[in-house]
Amino acid sequence: MSRISVSPRVRILAVAVLGAGLLGGCAQDKSDLHNYIAEVHERPGSGIEPIPTLEPHEPYLYPGHTRSPFDSSVIEQPQIAEDEGEPGDAEIDPDRPREYLESYPLDSLSMVGTLERDNMRYALVRTPDRSVQQVTVGNWMGQNHGQIVAITPTRIELVEVVPDAFGGHIERDNSIALQRAEDR
Numbered sequence: 065m066s067r068i069s070v071s072p073r074v075r076i077l078a079v080a081v082l083g084a085g086l087l088g089g090c091a092q093d094k095s096d097l098h099n100y101i102a103e104v105h106e107r108p109g110s111g112i113e114p115i116p117t118l119e120p121h122e123p124y125l126y127p128g129h130t131r132s133p134f135d136s137s138v139i140e141q142p143q144i145a146e147d148e149g150e151p152g153d154a155e156i157d158p159d160r161p162r163e164y165l166e167s168y169p170l171d172s173l174s175m176v177g178t179l180e181r182d183n184m185r186y187a188l189v190r191t192p193d194r195s196v197q198q199v200t201v202g203n204w205m206g207q208n209h210g211q212i213v214a215i216t217p218t219r220i221e222l223v224e225v226v227p228d229a230f231g232g233h234i235e236r237d238n239s240i241a242l243q244r245a246e247d248r
Contacts, residue, residue: 151232154225156209163204165189165197170206174243175220187215189240210238218242 165173168191176196177188189197189205199205199220203212210222220240228234 151230152228152234154233154235156225156233160204165191165199165203165205166207166209168192168206170208170210170222170224170238170240173205173240175240176243178215178217178242185215187212187220189220190243206238208236208238 172192174190175187176190179186179188179198184200186198186200189199191197199212199215201212201215204210205212205220206222206224208224208226210224212220213223214221219242222238222240224236224238225233226236
């Protein structure tokens, strides 16, 4: 392949001719555009419609409703009758040392398996930080003073002590089911 050599003067001349051709293309007849603009300017202007007047609002007063809707003193407070309930009598031992799994909410713990050793069944519990803890009947877990009462191959059963509506505490049954392998 042979290469043609072009002098710098020829290059400059070619660029100048190309630029003049491009600029010449912009100088076309624009008389129709000028005629349209002149026609628009000659049209008579239309007036601007006046702002419509608004009628003043007349409030409607409902008969018999004279109190303020923002007055909260008329809201009736529910009264608990003496015969509706009594505080629960479940007790919490404040001196009992807390176990590790009591620092987690029960719904954040998951059962991942069981073990049997020396005729004793243990449950394997995964914590939110992905560590696995071993528990057995009598251990405590969850933040509601939950004590393990039974361990089956598919669940951990607990009895929790929770506050009731009357200022005391009641016992409540709860459980954690075995988590399937595909859900882990």
